[in-house]
Amino acid sequence: MGGTLCICSRGSITIENKRYFFVEKLGEGGFSYVDLVEGVHDGRFYALKRILCHEREDRKEALHEVEMHRLFNHPNILRLEAHCIIERGSKWEAWLLLPYVKRGTLWNEVEILRDKNTFMPEDRVVRILHGICLGLKAIHDRGFAHRDLKPTNVLLEDNDRPLLMDLGSMNQACIEVTGSRKAMEVQDWASQRCTISYRSPELFSVSSDCVIDERTDIWSLGCVLYSMMFGEGPYDMIFQKGDSVALAVQNNISIPENDRYSQGLQSLLSLMMAVNPQERPYISTVISHIDVLQPMTDGQATTKI
Template sequence: MGQAMCICSRSAITIDNKRYYFVQKLDEGGFSYVDLVEGAHDGRFYALKRILCHDREARKEAQNEVEMHRLFNHPNVLGLTGHTFTERAGKTEAWLLLPYISKGTLWSVLEKLRDKGSNMPEKRILHIFRGICEGLKAIHDKGYAHRDLKPTNVLLEEDDKPVLMDLGSMNRARIEVRGSREAMTLQDWAAQRCTISYRAPELFNVESHCIIDERTDIWSLGCVLYSMMILEGPFDLIFQKGDSVALAVQNPVTIPQPCSYSQALQNLLSSIMVPNPQERPDINWVLDQVQNLQGSEGGTVDTNRI
């Protein structure tokens, strides 16, 4: 006879009139915590993201994250099950109830491969990468950009279906910069919200009069592809050594040789990671190339894009 678990003493929260019991802590960031909780009504596990809102601006940002989740109903973008704002010890917290994906992040999978001295087969890379592209296309099609795409922000379900998460840095895709003050404001924002080793070149030194668009995500997408191929980001070691990432991203990425992957996949990576955003492709072109590579083993990448 199995041992019954008493949930009477477990701490509980209520969201949308439903009770959820705390199971364990999953992750912790600068101003947020993620806990594993169990629904009293359905016995299912969920991830509860608690965002500490120290001021009105922080609450506004948390509300923006809620609204970004609500915009999407797509298999490759993490949905929002429920949310609430609560007062605890005189401070406001935003509680975001999210689906729990037990396999973890793409980065955790890459770390395990690296620890085993293995690599990710090209077929698997293309499968995961296509799903990431599909999710990113859904975001771009609605006129938004993710702004913090990286392996730790991609969850993997059991069938290797990728799900984009952490929409807290998402904003409108097209940002018109008019003057040095706006440029510095955007640059400071990017320094805080866009992970340095996956940040697009144009966000390090924002020009006084320019347009920043969703192609910042394409650069980050290239960094994610690189990490799946090499099992580390293209600028991770540069950052860890304390060298200038801002300087390194001004040059085309170098793929370590010999490389076990097809020349077509290497060409795709080189076509994505172009320092000049005006020469960088959009998500539709990238997705077309991935589909071509999946459709024919050893396929080719169209280097004569418009």
């Protein structure tokens, strides 16, 4: 369950026998907070994710996130440095110590470019996409799916190396659905754990006789690619306007007319966002397509941004 944690004086904590100083708050969500801390032993900065566990099920989910992190030691998946579970009266908190990536998320980068009224050049899009795919392949190869892939769940290091994070929604890649009860269970879970504007069509209305597989991630990956190309996800505005995303995803994706990106990249986007999951490629096929695109983009002059 990890080492013991004690909250000491002057804003310091100890996790697994190492001491860290609190620096500042980085952000917060519905049931979690992220703080910037500095390791006394090494002078490095870390992100401390604190998950509030009101019920036993919350604690179970937090431990699940820890276990998912432990499965991987991959350059494109955010590693877990340390963790612990502490008791606070009748409640619990799960503390996950993670590397601090100063630059922030892929979404931060997309917003910066959009505010400058410019776009990410194709060679950079392809390079970042390739790194995301390698991390996703590692997850799929272990028999899991991420289930909540989106630009805010991809960190970008200074060299543009992407890191997949927020593994709390990960579960088994293949889910066999037999009967309406199981279908509703999966659908309800997806509505709570999979971000609506990046959720694949098959998770909005789950059939009572089907197999949900890791290609839900391929749809989400397509949405991430779209956001890098056009400055927002394909269904972000639909959600923000209050229109039905569930209805919108039942139609083939409409790619804005542009002369910035090659036909090969646009065709890959359309392939990943096939409404029928059986028509979507697996991650290895996506990587094969990217391998064809990379020599083309490597030879192009990059646009300075």
